[in-house]
Amino acid sequence: MGANLILVANDEVASDPLQQKLMKATAESSGAEIRFFSLEKTIQIIGRAADRQKIFIVVKTPKDVKVLVDGGVPIDEINVGNMHFAPGKKELTKKVYVDQSDKDDLHYLKTKGINVYIQDVPGDHKTEINF
Known part of the structure; x- marks a missing residue:
């Protein structure tokens, strides 16, 4: 990249x-x-x-990104990946599982004009996240 x-x-x-x-x-x-x-x-x-x-x-979680953005860190795009399965999480892709808190944080980041997507490796198709 x-x-x-x-x-x-x-x-x-x-x-x-x-x-x-x-x-x-x-x-x-x-x-x-x-x-x-x-x-x-x-x-x-x-x-x-x-x-x-x-x-x-x-970062580890969407909440961490939210803290950075709210603190003034300039972030234009977020590639969501390796959010593993845990109880209460639902599958978005085979490598990304989210709960309601994750969804809320990702939605918030999108409202800030940040491009939020899933892309396993550079060159792969970007899957836009929409909730």
């Missing part, structure tokens, strides 16, 4: 060296640098990113 920085915005991962080590190993193959910030730190520093940085932000 041309990103030169992967930013994992998650309060739990920001303070967990083991999860960071596992994600760093995966990121190395992409050629991009990787950073781990809490949601609040992401909100505080994203505006200081250099123009040359193309940042790919990874």
Whole structure:
């Protein structure tokens, strides 16, 4: 996707060296640098990113994206993926399961003018999310 920085915005991962080590190993193959910030730190520093940085932000939940957007993080599009099955969640695709809270947050993000879709890998068809 041309990103030169992967930013994992998650309060739990920001303070967990083991999860960071596992994600760093995966990121190395992409050629991009990787950073781990809490949601609040992401909100505080994203505006200081250099123009040359193309940042790919990874979050755990739609609620996390909502927190970032409400905090002023400029997000134009959201590729929803790897939201696994859990009790109370309904299948959107084979890799995306959502509950009512997820639906509400994704709908909210769409009302902010953000393009919300599911795309397993670059080049695949984008499936727009509509609720």
